[in-house]
Structures are given as C-alpha cells and as structure tokens.
Amino acid sequence: MRKPTRRGVLGAALAAPFLAPPSRAQGLTPLRFILDWKAQGPHAWYYLAQSRGYFREAGLDVTIDQGEGSAAAVTRVMSGAYDAGFGDINAVIQNAAQRPGEQPVMVYLVYNRAPYAIIARADGPVRSLKDLEGRQLGAPAGSATARMFPALAARNGVDPAKVRMAAIQPNLVEQMLVQGQVDAIAQFSGTSYMNFVGMGRDPEKDFRWFFYSDMGLDQYSNGVLVSQALLRNRPEAVRGLVAAINRAIRDVAADPDAGIAELKRVEPLTDPAIEKRRMLYMLRAQMTTPETEALGLGDLDDRRLEGAMATVVQTYGLSRTPAASEVFRRDFLPAREARRLPALAG
Template sequence: MLKHFSRRGLAALAAGLALSAMAAAPALADTKIKMVLNWKYQGPQGMFFLAQDRGYFKAEGLDVTFDQGNGSGAAVPLVANGTYDMGFGDINALIELAAKKPEDAPVAVYVMFNQPPFTIAVKADSPIKTPKDLEGKTLGGAANDGALKLFPAFCKLAKIDCSGIKITNMQPNLREQMLMQGQVDGVFGYVNTIRFSAKLIGVGDDKLRYINFGDYGMDLYSNGIIVSQDLVKKNPEAIKGFLRALNKGMIDALKDPDAAVAAVTKREPLIKVPVEKERFDATLKAEMNHPEIAKIGLGNVDMTRLQQSIDILVDANKLPSTPKASQIFDPAFLPPVADLPKTLF
C-alpha cells in the first residue's frame, strides 16, 4: 500500500507517528528531594523559598519539598535514618554521629552558619554573669537544641564544674516564657532565635544577657546542608543541582531581603514580617559573616578550622573516634568558588 503514498505523504505520516509516540510516552519526572529545615518557618530560611518560587530547583530537574524542623540537631538523625534526603542541620551534631556511627553519618555539602551562634541566655538582672556563675543553677532547653548538645564541651573549655547543674527539657516554644517567669535560670539556644522569639512575646533585648560559647574557645561551624550517604552514592548530580539552585536563591536573598522574607510569608502568613526581616539581618551579621568567606565563599569551609573544631568536640565529649574533616564536609558538590557569595552586605 505504501506505493500509493507520495514522498510528501510518507513524510507527513512519519511525523504524525513520531508525535503520537511522544504523546504516549510519559515526560521524565523531576527528581524528588525531601528536606527538613532546622526550625519553624522564619526569615533566615528565605533563600530556600526564593530558590523554589523562582524556579531554580525546577530548572535543575528537582522537585524539592521542605518540612519544618524541630531543632538543628534533630535534622541529623532524620537524614541518617533515611526519613529525609537532606537537612539544614548542625555540623556539630553531625560530627558526634560520625564519631559514633560513621557508616550512618550524612555529609555536609554547603555550610551557611560559619560563626558559632550557641548561647545560654539569662535575664539581664540575673546574678549569672560568667560561666562560673552557672554552677548549681537550673538550665533549660529543647532536647535537640544544638547549644544543649554542646554544653559538655563548653563546660570543659570554660573550666566550670557542670555536675551540679540541673538540665530541664522543655518545648521550644516555651523557652523564653519559662526563662522570664523564673522557672529556669538560663536557657540554651541560638542567640538570634532566642532574641527574636523573646521579642515576639514582648520581651526586649535589654531584658536578656547572653553567655556565648564562641567567647570561650568554641570557634565552631554550625548549620549547613547535610545529605544522606544514599543520595551521595545514587544521585550526586542532584546534589550539585540543588546547591546551584540554592546558591542562586542565597544571592537573591542578599540582594533583596524583603523578597526573602516575603517568600517565607507565603508558607507561614502569621509571621510578623518586621521581626523576621530583623531576624534575617541579624543572622547574616552574627552567624554567617565569618571573615573567611571573603576568600573561600559562603557555603565553603576552612578544612583546618573544621578539623580543629572536630578535635575540640572529640576531646571535650570523649567521643570514641576522631572523624577527619573530609568525612564531615565534602566540597565536591559546591558551585565554583567564583560563584559563591564573598560578602553579605
């Protein structure tokens, strides 16, 4: 029968068959990535949502889902056990897991918080003015709080006897209220988390005083993007694509903080925008602005400094092994250093 078709007719038939085949074949699905954040939706997470809203993840072939977190330390086991592919979690909790169960430990691939945010907040009129004054007192914190997990190391470096200090676990949303009501003498947390959570309940910063871990030799990294070993093995290109997209979102957030906070508002309309904008700015200044980024870029780490922080934690917490910095952070997935932000202001 084909002899009755002209060349033009055969070409049209072939094109029609090709279009039919394309219509019948399903489109390639985007790679799904589940990520848990460090905390409830807040201003400093704006870069994640800007990257999502502006299609940067989609352009990399990724379908990313973000869930709220319950503490930076909590993200680490959730990635380790396979509940999430990625997390925005505390590097120091990762170091502890790697020292105990290296076969399960995720790996950090982009570190945002390069200055130690860990603190113990007390009321401004409290007699507690130095770490020594904490002895015999009652302190409170969420079970997965990064500062609480680091407290044994802080005790050793600050040369205080913490054996007589009572630790009370509390729900994170009750922390500032319990402090101001005198139910505890001090609370653990990230300095800006406490500062702005207190502001939201009408407590000004002049009512609080902070004992910052970084002032006592704990020059540690903190939150970063951590990924599961399974994802590293099975889809390293997805990790690279995620970081390219996130880095674009980070650059956009630095250029337009209002847009970053607005992106958070789309997920949580009840946040107080002025407070979250101020929280975002304070996080940039106090937690992300280490001088090293001018050379190595935001997201990257100084491996010597990281190894020193690992040694501090292993020694202070008597961990069973000492992970190498390369076990904790892998720079292979980062965008080129030239593309990483070198200044935040």
C-alpha cells in the same frame, strides 16, 4: 553585660529512603528536605529556591518540612526519613565518629560562625557560666546549643553534671526564661534575640549573653547536609541542590523583602518586620565573616574544622576522630565567585 551587637549585627513516621517513591513531577528527582527549626527569616531562601523554580531547574522535586532542632535534623536525615536537611556540623562529627558510613555529610556550610549562646536574665542569679552549677538550664530537646554545652563547660571550668538540663518545647524557650521557670537557656542567638523583641523585651538590657564563640569554642554550625544514599546514588542531585540554595541565598541577601514575602506566603502568621531583622542578623553575624570573604559562603577552613572535630571528640570521649571528608565535602560547591554574598540590602 554582654550584648549581641558585636561585629555590627543586629510526616509520616518515617518516609521511605531516597528513591523509593516515584516523583509526582515528570522527570524530577523527589527529595525530602528538613529544616532545623520552625520557619523563620533565615529559612526564606529555601522557600524562595522552591517558588522561583531553582530546584526544578536542577531536576529536583523538593518537599520542605520544618524541624525541631539542628541536631535533630541530622538524626532525621541519618534515619532515612529525609534525603537532606539543614543541620549542625558538630552533630555530624559526633555521628561520623560513632557510626561511620551512616552519618550525613555536610556539602554547604551556611553558618560560618556558630550562633550558640547561653542567655540569662539580667536581674537573675547567673552572672557567669560558673553560676549555672546547681541551677537549671533550658533548651529544646533537639538543640545543637545544648548538645555542645559540655564542651563550653569544659573550656570554662564548669561541671556540666551540676547543671540541671530541662527540655522545653521550642515555642516556650524564651517565655520560660522570662517567667523565671529556668535560670538560663541554651539557644541560637538570632532566635532568642528576635523572640525577645517580639515579646516587648530589650534583648540587650534585659538579658546577659554568653556567646560560645567568645568563650573558647570556635565551632562551625549549620549547613546543608545530605544522606549517604543521596550522595552515593544521585551526586548530580546534590550538586543541583547546593547550586539552587546558593543562588537563593544570594537573591535574598540582595532583596530581603522578596525572601520575607515568600516566607509570609508559606507561613501566614509570620511577622515580616521581626523575621526580616532576624534574617539580616544571621546574614551579618553568622554568614559574613573574614573567612567567608576569603573562601566564599559554603566552604570552610580545613584546619579550623580539624580543631572543631578535636573539640567534639574530646568532649564526648569518642573512640575515633573522623576524617574531614566524612564530615564535609566541598566537591559540590559552585565556583567561589558565585558564592560571594552581595552587599546586604535592608
């Protein structure tokens, strides 16, 4: 059985486009930011950047809303509902190919190693990806993991047309797998791992894990993305946003309890023990890699990005391959030394 402990891991219908409403805070630029998911441990740094005044120091009045999936976050920014967000780079690639000039652009990569996984019950019928054919795979409607499943299937001889996809409410994904209502789920590993712990299950003994990154799909994943309007009209706001988030990530890595305390303040129902473990899981598994050691958090390898784009273009039969600059811009990154994670505490 594959265990997820390798590498030592544990509003309104549509808001007006950027610049439409005046800021309530004198002299600050208003900015709406959407997360990829409900508030969890790996979102603590966004709230910390807000509470410690890092956004304000950058001249920003940031409103943070929870999201409904990594791919959905890209769509919400692209629609003009949000100025920036935390979403999936592969969805950016797809939109850049299909609707060039409208797609958001990633300016700070957070998850250097994609946390995509197919998860099945250890006592269930899915013992290999091929076993998904003729069975039901569940995932939230806005899931980047589900969106990238056809690419995973193609790499592993699976016919995605033979896999029945079920859209599940975000809070019911793991529950439906445990209850046998679906045969497997497509989910972020850190999300499911800790949700299983919270349900009193043993993530390593009770489930089989099929990691995309171990099965021929070496994609990047989530990062900070901004709208074309923000990029064009307020580049200084983009620079300030990136600097504030980078600073807060380093703060939380050095003092995880401070980040979890802020998350608890924002979401009183937060289980601090569970969310701290989830946050450390993501820091160690997805954010600390040989590549981030070399390049610093936030940046990426251009050749690897080209390979990731080729995978998306081939999987979806897209008519064009976008230029790397349409997908990712490193212009706004702080100096490399400022993007090195400190030794993780906790």
